[in-house]
Amino acid sequence: MSATIIDGKAIAETVRGEAADRAAALEAATGVKPGLAVVLVGNDPASEVYVRNKARLTVAAGMASFEHKLRANTSEADLIALVERLNADPLVHGILVQMPLPGHIDSDRVVLAIDPAKDVDGLTPANAGRLVLGRGGLVPCTPQGCIILAKHALGPDLAGKEALVIGRSILVGKPVALLLQAESCTVTMAHSKTHDLAGHCRRADILVAAVGRPEMVKGDWIKPGAVVIDVGINRIAQEGGKTRLVGDVAYEEAREVAGAITPVPGGVGPMTIACLLQNTVTAAEAQVRPGA
């Protein structure tokens, strides 16, 4: 049996279309165009590509894009001052500070400076707390994308499924586990200290791999028919000096066993940006009509 390939690119296009429709409706009703500010510190080539893609797709969805590129040696105080200006800017409804930040900057302090109402990454303690409590708020983009992709494979009802999340990062592992729990899955979180990871994987109906280790999850770890959501985006060296993107799952092996699987690229990555645009509209709606 060969797995269904979950087409993240096509699904993301649909989600971006919904964001564009909502943005247009908000602008027609209130005159306010949702705006997203992306802040990049330093010149990591991969980050520059992501930031450029975000800006292009933001504009394509009828929203305003504000790019702030700061030198790698920017001080923490200057970065926080920029965040505070963006907090106060009425044209900006969403703020994303691209991670990771250079080592001399404390990313916790930077995230704390972001107005939770504009925190489209869902990283501030206020939004993370609301997610834990199940009280709405802005939800991190990649985890939202994972749930949408899982529902494409399994239908809208995930209740009772065994879900395994590998990785416990603040941006992906922890929030995706909470979202799966909210969908009434039985959730296990695995990480670098987990014993018998392969055994845990073999019980999972939904496997979310978010560790950042190229092709770590092997084909024979996967339960036949399982849905595999691969969050990893690892650039590995190839012969001839070229690089290639691979996920955290050994894709060619896994697709022989899984029921459905997300490819890398073209799986979770495009969904992250689509959900970022959705969050920006959600944030703009709430800022324009507080309490609505």
Ligand SMILES: Nc1nc(=O)c2c([nH]1)NC[C@@H]1CN(c3ccc(C(=O)N[C@@H](CCC(=O)O)C(=O)O)cc3)C=[N+]21
């Ligand atoms: N505050 C913050 N929020 C983030 O959401 C965030 C971040 N920092 N730092 C970096 C990671 C990475 N990230 C990606 C988004 C889209 C693709 C994406 O669209 N990937 C495409 C193309 C990949 C390629 O060709 O390079 C794909 O997978 O098909 C990838 C990676 C968001 N991140």
